[in-house]
Amino acid sequence: MTSKKLQMENFASSMRGCSVRQLRDALLVLDRKFGLFETMMSGHALVQNDAQTSFVRYAESLADEMQAQGRFKTAQAYRSAVKSLTTCFGREEIALDRIDAASMGNYQTWLLRRGVTFNTVSYYMRILRAIYRRAVRAGLTRSDDPFREVYTGTGRTRKRAVDAELLSVLRMTEFPDSRLRLARDLFLFSFYTRGMSFVDMAYLRKEDAAGGAIVYFRRKTGRQLTIRIEPCIKEIIDRYAPVAGTTPYLLPILSATEPAAAFRQYRSALVCFNRRLKEISRLLRLECGLTSYTARHTWATTAYRRHVPTQVISEGLGHGSERTTRIYLAAFEQSEVDEANRRILEIL
Known part of the structure; x- marks a missing residue:
């Protein structure tokens, strides 16, 4: 054994049982005495710092963490936003210190030139901002606001509701294709259940419908909602009970119970659902095409037309605040104003 190695082992042995402060001071002595500590740690530090200062790698680590927690939708959103950002910059790695007001402004311009709506811009920016803020809290970058000059609000969307x-007509139409019939029935089920979202319908379990009511937690907010099972709801549940079969789910959308597999099925089912609603819209020659959101917006506007208070509509939809509900109703309110103006102009 060499003299230097023996000295190092004796030095390390003497440090057993020392406090954290004593160990820290001892490591400094070791570094000065042998000049090896800095060399030993330099490669590790470079790798660690590179991983920590990479916005992309940090975002991917958060997405992996979300997925491990079963938060698949959030993980998917993180990955989608980061993929869009890396596509814009044309590189796979983006350092945290490159996330500044100028780069985010350029990213917004790039999105808008590609025909992306402001609401989609806001969607991406709010996700990237959430990742950035977590990096700040983790001490990986300075506390700054690179998103101060980009759009992160929520604007009015185009009208998504249809007339009650x-x-x-939809309920009475006979579709020869069983897949279109299922899409139609799921759309109606959503309307009947106060605009239940597709993800919540997909994950409904048989035990959620008991005692004459459906009780479930919204996957988006975690809020518990209770819906009385009206005859029209029961009719659809009974119709598809044989199809749902031995699965734990109430409706024939999912079959997998393993979380990751179930999420993949949900994503695929949502695409198919919207594709079939588009086909139904074509067959019925609808000007306003049906989507997975339409039933929810239609329930809200139908209730509003019948003078149901906004607070009650908000509770029915499971919104956290009336502000979100007013966004739903904004397009309807505008159409009401336009109709009033038309009637006034008819006097002339």
């Missing part, structure tokens, strides 16, 4: 009369 259309729902009667």
